[in-house]
Amino acid sequence: MNITNNRLSKEQYEQNFADIHPPFENKTAAQVEANRCLFCYDAPCTKSCPTDIDVPKFIKQISTDNIKGSAHTILSSNIMGAGCSKVCPVEKLCEGACVYNLLEEEPISIAKLQRYSTQKAMENNWQLFQRKPSNGKKVAIVGAGPAGLSCAHVLSRNGVDVTIYEKESKGGGLMTYGIAAYKVTPKFCEDEVNYILSIGGIEIKYNQELGKNILMGELQKNYDAVFLGIGVGVARRLGIPGESFEGVEDAISFIYNIRDKNYSLIPIGDKVAVIGMGMTAIDAATQAKRLGAKKVTLVYRRTEAEKPCTDVELDIAKLDGCEIIWLAAPKEIKGENGKVAQLICSKMMLSETDTNGRKTPIDTGEIFSLDVDMIIKAAGQIPFEELVDMNKMENKNGKLIIDTNYSTNIKGVFAGGDAVNGGKEVVDAVQAGKDGASSILEYLNLTFNLI
Numbered sequence: 421m422n423i424t425n426n427r428l429s430k431e432q433y434e435q436n437f438a439d440i441h442p443p444f445e446n447k448t449a450a451q452v453e454a455n456r457c458l459f460c461y462d463a464p465c466t467k468s469c470p471t472d473i474d475v476p477k478f479i480k481q482i483s484t485d486n487i488k489g490s491a492h493t494i495l496s497s498n499i500m501g502a503g504c505s506k507v508c509p510v511e512k513l514c515e516g517a518c519v520y521n522l523l524e525e526e527p528i529s530i531a532k533l534q535r536y537s538t539q540k541a542m543e544n545n546w547q548l549f550q551r552k553p554s555n556g557k558k559v560a561i562v563g564a565g566p567a568g569l570s571c572a573h574v575l576s577r578n579g580v581d582v583t584i585y586e587k588e589s590k591g592g593g594l595m596t597y598g599i600a601a602y603k604v605t606p607k608f609c610e611d612e613v614n615y616i617l618s619i620g621g622i623e624i625k626y627n628q629e630l631g632k633n634i635l636m637g638e639l640q641k642n643y644d645a646v647f648l649g650i651g652v653g654v655a656r657r658l659g660i661p662g663e664s665f666e667g668v669e670d671a672i673s674f675i676y677n678i679r680d681k682n683y684s685l686i687p688i689g690d691k692v693a694v695i696g697m698g699m700t701a702i703d704a705a706t707q708a709k710r711l712g713a714k715k716v717t718l719v720y721r722r723t724e725a726e727k728p729c730t731d732v733e734l735d736i737a738k739l740d741g742c743e744i745i746w747l748a749a750p751k752e753i754k755g756e757n758g759k760v761a762q763l764i765c766s767k768m769m770l771s772e773t774d775t776n777g778r779k780t781p782i783d784t785g786e787i788f789s790l791d792v793d794m795i796i797k798a799a800g801q802i803p804f805e806e807l808v809d810m811n812k813m814e815n816k817n818g819k820l821i822i823d824t825n826y827s828t829n830i831k832g833v834f835a836g837g838d839a840v841n842g843g844k845e846v847v848d849a850v851q852a853g854k855d856g857a858s859s860i861l862e863y864l865n866l867t868f869n870l871i
């Protein structure tokens with residue numbers, strides 16, 4: 421067992437965790453890329469964006485050097501357009517839908533162009549939206565993640581006074597505390613939250629947890645409506661023997677620590693196994709490698725064809741030197757002197773037929789073991805069942821149930837984002853925040869205006 425911190429030099433940590441998105445070298449490079457766009461009618465790139473960004477319009481604006489206009493086009497649809505340009509899995513969204521793919525040519529670098537103009541908007545603190553005068557209505561939002569912030573911005577633009585209650589000491593939700601630092605740096609997340617708040621009319625009360633420091637009843641009494649953007653909670657247990665050995669960690673707390681502390685303070689093993697193959701698993705594996713682990717192995721119970729992460733994410737893990745074992749399910753964790761020493765896995769095979777569109781992994785009865793000194797569990801997150809039950813909110817295994825108006829079963833209480841969908845992507849949470857705000861404005865008899 422060799423879990424230690426401070427494995428690399430300060431320069432190596434900085435290099436390993438630097439932003440992986442190189443910007444355009446200059447204005448000409450951005451305009452050359454923008455001019456490749458065919459400005460398609462009924463553009464498939466826009467249709468595949470959950471926030472409906474008018475992609476050809478903002479690219480056209482870049483090609484004519486109207487960067488402010490371009491930033492306005494993006495941010496009026498998606499106030500976290502800057503962050504989304506760094507974290508969105510664009511290969512399965514806008515860039516994946518670009519018509520150039522059909523011509524077997526490189527799709528337009530939509531995310532890079534989006535970064536180009538939104539970064540300028542943030543750097544120059546361009547105020548692209550004007551808040552309507554206050555109309556006296558007050559809304560409480562719980563959670564300052566993408567769903568809560570996006571909801572708050574739309575409400576504030578429409579003259580509503582918003583108070584966000586956030587249990588952490590920083591805003592941004594999983595953008596700040598979850599997503600890998602080489603995709604978005606903590607400093608960028610802080611800047612983005614400040615940029616969103618610069619419209620005015622939004623106050624964030626930090627270190628305020630619903631169910632602990634504040635109760636739902638108080639929010640209902642003191643505000644005209646409530647929006648819950650609380651995300652999903654703790655990591656799912658594997659349910660196998662040995663999970664409590666020292667050295668077995670869950671990916672969410674592992675990544676939270678990387679985001680919250682100095683890299684050199686994070687203990688990391690020599691031989692790390694990561695269980696899962698979603699975005700969280702990839703982020704945990706690549707960051708374990710970047711913190712100095714000698715060997716990182718991703719273990720997944722299905723085949724590459726069923727993996728939940730994208731090809732681009734898998735390539736990042738492979739380029740970082742992570743190894744992958746397909747068709748393997750953890751069966752037991754063995755330890756020595758209370759510390760993790762081995763991961764015992766079953767070899768799996770897939771069923772012939774599909775259930776819910778996916779083949780089921782079946783235990784072949786064969787087992788194998790991996791020598792490890794650290795195991796990171798990334799087998800999904802569990803919704804806040806206790807909090808939701810405590811407030812008598814209709815839910816399915818903790819996931820809040822809402823109607824088509826984003827309303828929960830409690831009058832005046834709305835919800836959206838991961839808390840409802842169980843965990844999707846930032847861009848989905850931003851759209852849910854917008855839709856939730858639109859329903860709240862209707863509930864308050866106010867007009868919805870996104871200009």
Ligand SMILES: Cc1cc2nc3c(=O)[nH]c(=O)nc-3n(C[C@H](O)[C@H](O)[C@H](O)COP(=O)(O)OP(=O)(O)OC[C@H]3O[C@@H](n4cnc5c(N)ncnc54)[C@H](O)[C@@H]3O)c2cc1C
Nearest residue numbers: 563565566567587593594629630651837838844845846849
């Ligand atoms: C490791 C990891 C990597 C990811 N990588 C990507 C990626 O690369 N790209 C991508 O698009 N998406 C990624 N995602 C998913 C993405 O982060 C989420 O879909 C998105 O953040 C959901 O937004 P949200 O606002 O619904 O919830 P969250 O971002 O979870 O925000 C919820 C907020 O509510 C607060 N809160 C919770 N309970 C309470 C309470 N009781 N009282 C007060 N406040 C509370 C939380 O502290 C948090 O700030 C990743 C997720 C994880 C876990």
Ligand code: SF4
Nearest residue numbers: 457458460465518519
């Ligand atoms: S599909 Fe591609 S080429 Fe067409 S408008 Fe979108 S980015 Fe431009």
